[in-house]
Amino acid sequence: MNGRPEQFSAEPNELLVERLRDGLGLTGTKVGCDTGQCGTCVVRLDGRSVKSCLILTASAAGSRVTTIEGVTERGGELTGLQEALRQEHGTQCGFCTPGMVMALGELVENTADREAPTEPEIREWLTGNLCRCTGYHSVVRGVQRACSAARAEIPEEISEGAAVTASAASAASASASASGKEV
Amino acid sequence: MTAVTGEVPLQGSGLLGQPLDAREDPQLLRGEAKYVADIDLPGTAHMAILGSPVAHAKILSIETKAAEQMPGVLKVATAADFTDVMPLPCIWIPGGVESHFPPHPYGLPGARPVLTGDAVRHVGDPIAVVVAETPRQAAAALAAIAVEYEPLPVVTRADDALAEGAPQLHEAVPGNLNAYWTCGDKDRTEAALAEAEVTVELDLVNQRTINSPIEPRGAVGDYNAATDEYTLYASTQGPHNHRFLLAALVLGIPFNKLRVIAPTVGGSFGTKGYLYPDMALVLLLSKALRRPVKWVDTRTGLMNSTVQGRDHRQHVVLAGTRDGRMTGLWATSYANLGAYPSTIGPGVATALMGRSISGMYDIPAAFCEVYAAFTNTVSLGAQRGSGRAEAAFLMERLVDRYASEIGMDPAAVRRMNLVPKEKFPYDNGLGWTYDSGDYQLNFDKAMELSGYADMPARKAEARTRGKRLGVGLATYVAICGVGPSTRMSKEGMLGGTWESANIRVHPTGEVTVTVGSASTGQSHHTVFAQVAADELGIDPALVQVYEGDTLKAPYGQGTYGSRSYSMAAPAVALTARKIKAKLVKAGAVFLGVPEEKVVYAGGKVYEEGNEENTKTFAELAMAMWYGWGLPHEIEPAIDETTHFDPPDFNYPFGTHVAVVEVDELTGETEVVAYTAVDDAGNIGNPKIVLGQIEGSITHGLGQALMEAAVYDEQGLLVSSDLTKYALPRAADVPFFTLDKTTTPSPHNPLGAKGAGEIATVPPAAAVVNAVVDALSDLGVQHIDMPLTPEKVWRRLRGEAE
Numbered sequence: 001m002n003g004r005p006e007q008f009s010a011e012p013n014e015l016l017v018e019r020l021r022d023g024l025g026l027t028g029t030k031v032g033c034d035t036g037q038c039g040t041c042v043v044r045l046d047g048r049s050v051k052s053c054l055i056l057t058a059s060a061a062g063s064r065v066t067t068i069e070g071v072t073e074r075g076g077e078l079t080g081l082q083e084a085l086r087q088e089h090g091t092q093c094g095f096c097t098p099g100m101v102m103a104l105g106e107l108v109e110n111t112a113d114r115e116a117p118t119e120p121e122i123r124e125w126l127t128g129n130l131c132r133c134t135g136y137h138s139v140v141r142g143v144q145r146a147c148s149a150a151r152a153e154i155p156e157e158i159s160e161g162a163a164v165t166a167s168a169a170s171a172a173s174a175s176a177s178a179s180g181k182e183v
Numbered sequence: 184m185t186a187v188t189g190e191v192p193l194q195g196s197g198l199l200g201q202p203l204d205a206r207e208d209p210q211l212l213r214g215e216a217k218y219v220a221d222i223d224l225p226g227t228a229h230m231a232i233l234g235s236p237v238a239h240a241k242i243l244s245i246e247t248k249a250a251e252q253m254p255g256v257l258k259v260a261t262a263a264d265f266t267d268v269m270p271l272p273c274i275w276i277p278g279g280v281e282s283h284f285p286p287h288p289y290g291l292p293g294a295r296p297v298l299t300g301d302a303v304r305h306v307g308d309p310i311a312v313v314v315a316e317t318p319r320q321a322a323a324a325l326a327a328i329a330v331e332y333e334p335l336p337v338v339t340r341a342d343d344a345l346a347e348g349a350p351q352l353h354e355a356v357p358g359n360l361n362a363y364w365t366c367g368d369k370d371r372t373e374a375a376l377a378e379a380e381v382t383v384e385l386d387l388v389n390q391r392t393i394n395s396p397i398e399p400r401g402a403v404g405d406y407n408a409a410t411d412e413y414t415l416y417a418s419t420q421g422p423h424n425h426r427f428l429l430a431a432l433v434l435g436i437p438f439n440k441l442r443v444i445a446p447t448v449g450g451s452f453g454t455k456g457y458l459y460p461d462m463a464l465v466l467l468l469s470k471a472l473r474r475p476v477k478w479v480d481t482r483t484g485l486m487n488s489t490v491q492g493r494d495h496r497q498h499v500v501l502a503g504t505r506d507g508r509m510t511g512l513w514a515t516s517y518a519n520l521g522a523y524p525s526t527i528g529p530g531v532a533t534a535l536m537g538r539s540i541s542g543m544y545d546i547p548a549a550f551c552e553v554y555a556a557f558t559n560t561v562s563l564g565a566q567r568g569s570g571r572a573e574a575a576f577l578m579e580r581l582v583d584r585y586a587s588e589i590g591m592d593p594a595a596v597r598r599m600n601l602v603p604k605e606k607f608p609y610d611n612g613l614g615w616t617y618d619s620g621d622y623q624l625n626f627d628k629a630m631e632l633s634g635y636a637d638m639p640a641r642k643a644e645a646r647t648r649g650k651r652l653g654v655g656l657a658t659y660v661a662i663c664g665v666g667p668s669t670r671m672s673k674e675g676m677l678g679g680t681w682e683s684a685n686i687r688v689h690p691t692g693e694v695t696v697t698v699g700s701a702s703t704g705q706s707h708h709t710v711f712a713q714v715a716a717d718e719l720g721i722d723p724a725l726v727q728v729y730e731g732d733t734l735k736a737p738y739g740q741g742t743y744g745s746r747s748y749s750m751a752a753p754a755v756a757l758t759a760r761k762i763k764a765k766l767v768k769a770g771a772v773f774l775g776v777p778e779e780k781v782v783y784a785g786g787k788v789y790e791e792g793n794e795e796n797t798k799t800f801a802e803l804a805m806a807m808w809y810g811w812g813l814p815h816e817i818e819p820a821i822d823e824t825t826h827f828d829p830p831d832f833n834y835p836f837g838t839h840v841a842v843v844e845v846d847e848l849t850g851e852t853e854v855v856a857y858t859a860v861d862d863a864g865n866i867g868n869p870k871i872v873l874g875q876i877e878g879s880i881t882h883g884l885g886q887a888l889m890e891a892a893v894y895d896e897q898g899l900l901v902s903s904d905l906t907k908y909a910l911p912r913a914a915d916v917p918f919f920t921l922d923k924t925t926t927p928s929p930h931n932p933l934g935a936k937g938a939g940e941i942a943t944v945p946p947a948a949a950v951v952n953a954v955v956d957a958l959s960d961l962g963v964q965h966i967d968m969p970l971t972p973e974k975v976w977r978r979l980r981g982e983a984e
Contacts, residue, residue, distance in 0.1 A: 027221040028214020030449075032397045033482035037905035040397060068214030075215075082212040086204060089870050092878065093704025094211030095398040095449025101212060119918075126913035130905070132397050132450050133704050135881025136913035138874050 002026075002070030010057040017041045017052040020067060028068035028098045032130070039129030042099035043067045049103040051128070068098035071105070081108050084146035085139065092133030100129045100139060108146055116147035195717035195756075196785065199933070202870035203713055203723065205706040216447040219401035219418045220479045227403070228257055230465060230478040231321035233311040233328055234487055235303035238339070238559040238898025239350060240332035242302055242310065250313060250327040255320030257472055259328065261311045262300025265467060270294035271458045271523075272432045274677040275530030277364040277555070295523035295562070297433070297460045297467070303332070304352050304522035305559050306899055307487025309460050314468050314476055337898040341517035341556040342496050352522060352557040359557045361520050364533040367550035367613045375511025375548035379502030382511075383584045388967045389573045391494035391519065391892040392885075393902070394566045395910055396703075398449020399480040400489060404465030408473055413466050414442045420451045420703045421741020426733045427678065428458045428526065434466065441466075445731035451703035452882070452940070453565030454489045456743045457526040486903045490528060491892055492566025494519040495536070495553075495573050501581040505589055507596045512549040514540050514577055520555050521562035527676070528563040529555055534674045535570025535662070538614040542578045543622045543658045543836055544600040549612050559898040565743065567882050568661065568943030575659040579948035583655070583955065584964060593656055593952070594635060598626055601658075615662055617834045618928050618936075625862050625924040626658065629838035632922055633858035638842070650844040652855075653957025657839050657945035663937020664833040664930065665744035681828035682746070683737040684754035686715060686762060688821035690808035692801030694719070694726045699739015700751035701731040705939060706871045707747060713868055714752045714933070718759030720786035721800050737824055745835070745937025748867055753931040754827035760932075761823040766803050769817055773798050773806060833928035835936040837861035839880070841949035845957045850976025852954055854884060857946075858920040864928045864936035873921070876942040880919055883946025885911040889969050909969075 001024065010019060020026040020043070029052055030040035041052040044066040071079060078086060081104060091097045107125045111117045117125070122143045126136060210216050247259040272294055299308050311328050315321035336350040343349060344359040352359055376382055403416040413436065419425050422443040430441040448455060461478050469476040480488070495516045502511035518532035537551035566572075582600075586593040601622040602609050609617040630636075638654045645652035665671065668679045687695045696715045700707065708728040716723035730736050739751060763783045770788030771778040780791045789797035798806070803821075810819025842856035859880060866872050889909035893901040902908040927934025947968060954970050955963055963978050978984075 021220075025223075027217070030218070030398070031220065031479075032399065032449075033905045035482065035904050035906050038397055038482075072213050074213070076213075078209060078212060082209075085212055086208045089205050089208065089706075089874050091205070091208050091211045092706070092874055093396070093398065093448065093450040094207070094216055095218060095396075097211045098214035101214075120914070123913040123916075130397055130910055130912065131878075132395055132452065132882070132910065133878045134874050135878040135911070135916060137877040137881075137916070137918060140913065140918075 001065050002067060012058060014057045015053055016055040016057050016060050019057040020052060026067045026069050030095055030098060032095065037130065038096070039103060040096050040099040042102040042129065044102055044106065047106070049106045068101060071101065080149055081105055081146040084149060085142035088138045088142040088145055090134065090139040090142035096129060096131045100131070103129055104143055108143065108150060111147065112150060116144070116151060196720045198713055198717035198723065199865070199867050200869065203709055203868055205709045205871060207706055207708055218398055218447050218449050219403060219416055222403050222416050222446060224403065224405055224475040227475040227477050228314045228316060228472060229318040229321045230312055230314045230468060230476050231318070231325050232309050232461060232478070232484070233325045234307035234309055234484065236306065237303060237332055237334065238306050239335040239337045240303050241335060242300060243331040243333055245311060246329040247311065249329070250324040253320065253324040253327055255316035256313060256324045257316065258314040258468060259311060259324070260468065262296060262298040265297050268297050268463065268467065269433050269435065270296045271460065272428060273524035273526060273529060275527035276675040276677065277362040277529050277533040279673045279675045295460065297463045305561055307484070307561065308522065312464055312468065314472060337559045337896070339558050339560050339894040339898050340496065341519035341554065341558060344556040344558045345517065345554055352559065356557060360554060361524060361557055362529055362533060362555040363552070364537065364555065365550065365552045366537045368548055369550045371548040372511050372513050372550035376500060376502045376513060379510055380505045381585070381588055382500055382502045383581065383588050384498065384500045385580055385584055385965055387497045387499060387577055387580060389493045389495040389497065389576055390968050392492050392566060392890045393486055393892050393908055394452045394454045394489070394492055395908070396450030396452055396454065399482060399485045400455060400459065401479040402462050402465045403475060403477045404469035405475040406466065406470040406473070412440050412442065414444065415462060415466055416444045416446060417462055418448045418455055419443065419445045420448065420455045420701060420743055422701050422731055422733050423699050423738050424456065424678070424741050425458060425462060429463060429466070433463050442734045445701045448703040452567040453492065453569055453743060455703060456741055457490050457564050459488065483904050486908065487561060487900055490525045490564025491521070491561050492564065492569055493573055493886070494563055497577055499577045499581055501585050503585055507589060507591050507599050509544055509546045509585070509600045510548065512541055512546050514551040516551070516553045518553050518555045519558050519560060519563060521560045522557060523562050525562040525564045527565065530675055531565050531569045532563060536573045539571050539574035539660060539662060540578055541611050541613060542575055542660050543602060545602045545606065546600070551613065560894055561900070567879060567940040571659065571661045572883065572944045572947060575657060575944045576948045579657040579945065579952060580965065583952045587959065587964070594630060597656060597658060598623070601626060615834070616831060617660060618831065618930055619926045620834065620836055620862065621924060621926055622836060625836065625860055626838045628922060628924060629840055629858055629860040632860060632920055633840035633856070635840060645844055649847050651847060651957040653843050653845065653953040653955070655841045655949040655952030655956055657948035657952060658837065659944040660834050660836045661745070661937060661941040661944050662832050663745040663835055663941065664749040664829060665746055666832050667830060668828050670831060680740050681826050682739045682750035682754050683824060683826045684751060684758045685737045685822070685824040686755070686758045688762065688804045688807070690805050692725060692804040694721070695729060696726055696755055697729045697736045698751045698755065699737050700742050700747050703742055705742060705747055705875070710748065710868050710871060711752060711755050714755045715759050718756050719762065719800065720784060745939040745941060747939070749833050749928065749931055749935040749937050750827060750829070752867060752935060753933050754825045756932050757827060758823045758825040761825065762821055765817070765821065769803065769807060769813060770798060772812060772814065829930045831930050833864065833930050833936040835861065835863045835938065835941045837941065837945065839945040839949045841946065841953040843950060843953040843957060845954060845975060847979060850972040850979055852888060852970050852975060854917060854950065856920065857917065859942055860922045860924060861942055862924045862926055862936070863938035863941060864926060865934035866938065867933070867935070872938045875939045876921060877919060879940055879942035880946050881911050881916050883943045884916060884950060887947040887950035887968055887970060889971065891969050
């Protein structure tokens, strides 16, 4: 869990989001609907973004779970994706934001070794995350900014699927997040 | 109170208008902001609410014993437990108050009790609550409460509710009619319609929609028995208002014993300004149990309890000449208030819509009548652009219908009828007096930016791809800056609508700004700091903003109707001006020169003509803190407050152009281009406003294309979760082409007009106009929203609505 081992027993029907919020106090992960539609509860499970309201805690046993709290230090420096979203004001009320950061982080990472994702690709990737404030425009611009910054600044040797974050600010912070926070 | 009239020159350091980054963003991006569901007080118990499963029934009995025996259950309560609690008041009664002393709104007809005991009137109507050790235990115990119902007939449409023999919701409201409300000149309009060369008519359904903030509502009540004080944490857009409503009108407790705190609020769009039973219940139960009581809604719960929007059925008529001059406008509307009058729902359904129906047009005769009725649906309230969006929809659909009837270009008809610049301030004959505007400039800019002249060629090109391209225009005026308290009283608002700010300068030169308003995502901390820093000529990093806590913040009414920047920000600016005036007086002492020789500029005072003789802001702050040498008439310290009540509303406006492509095979509508030119007066932070404009347009597109609250014949809300209620997703919208014009409002010292929700007002009309344009050669003159692929596909095949 965010790079630390966690041991506990869970009820068979306990949802991962309940464990995160109520059991572990990781309230950055939000609950916005009851049906897996809104994406505010997205976390990374072994690097893949998943909706933690649709996953039983028990089924996550043995996996690496990264929540928004595992992306940056409290009050610490933002990742490249977060910084790009900040510059584009890709947030308003912020309730959908942690889920978006988690989901979009995977997109930015997965496309780091090829041409930047296109606008339709970004919009399609965002389909699992609802935002009522921004209409998504500033979020899409933020991802575009993050991707172009990543391509301008990140050396080639970024390892596939390794980094938790957008990896944009620097190779150093990307590898730090890969080695230090996620495992 | 400070009233501002006429021309007030802008002052400041030039910081306003700059796209400062939102200082709220880092903590939001790191997931560190605390929303109400994240609040975890020691010893908290959890509340769940039993909502009615049926839309209309008498309650014969409620059996709670089994639930009381369930694991972890601490308390089960029904209406019988709260007989001394007043019903939730409605404070916007259409019709108005001709008095300085408002009537006490206790016991208004149809007012909602905290729990219903006699009957249920909509699915989700709260009947009982359980408090337990955990949320799961509370939810489980709800199932053990046995309620016996005697079913009653159901009505879900306003026009049906007013018909002879309709099911009756409230004994005190025979015929279900809450209000019959009119504005404008009926006789003149009747004459205009009778004498017109051309009249066109439409029957419109402005469908009910669900606001859907992504954060559901929630509340935590914390009663302190030692001090007999209550604290309510709630996802509210108006903590002071909620204190007023709860303390004075519902609980009957001293005002100074209730503290309301709005933590970070995850969007509202109108819905979180309302008073809901849960807010009172967590406080009452916390007192009963001597423990904090927390309630967090589910999405389905939200959809069955939080106020919904729009919902008018209308017959509208436009009269004009053969050559395109509009001469008369008539609107008859049946508004669905739902089962109970919400806090301000009846006013939204009447005045907010009716007085706006003529939009940007100079129409000599206009009249609007609204029948506001109770039905077995969730209560009606505000929704982003409320009232004004409904008005723009009817007007802009009518203009297109009229243009088609007389064979003129819809843009030409619109342009010909815009209120001319020289007519401002402009009395629209429906009760509003528009403050300022250059509608021609705004309209022309939108036409040019959208490439309107090239549309015929684009239509022809699209047809070669199996697509029908349509272009739709919509203009609007959005009354904002609610508002002038006396003016609002004449609309029937039972409450002041002013806004306030306090600025405290600390001895080391930092500044704390507190405002009565409360953000639901509008970056208040950034913008109010910007306003204060601009006026005081200091670095905005020195300014910290606090809001959302009734104990700390000065009074204010909250964030609604796009009023933060045109109501609360002016209060900040005026307070800063008081401080400057004080520092000029004190500066005369410190600089040793007469007051008229003292200049305040650039964050310091200095002697006119001798800038060497100066004191910086930080030096002044420290000197004022010590107060040494100040003459008796100058108080030490720098701590000023302003209550701002403007002389009138402000009236943003704009022109939007939607370009859609309708797929001939599937009926799918894609918005391929969208151009908006809005005028929100002087803008404080364009980065913040840009985000609000983009979000607002997307919201409006949602109503046009996919959103609808659907009730079945039994009154069940079919679209009761996000698998059945469609919200726009990222792939549903393109980037927009946006620009602005700027006509400052004379009604506040910043020249500001509302901005946050204004761009929600025209998109529904623009998109429907565009789709009707795309299908016009098939004889299609109107399609009701939402324009689902199936609906459009049927029209493509020649089927009638």
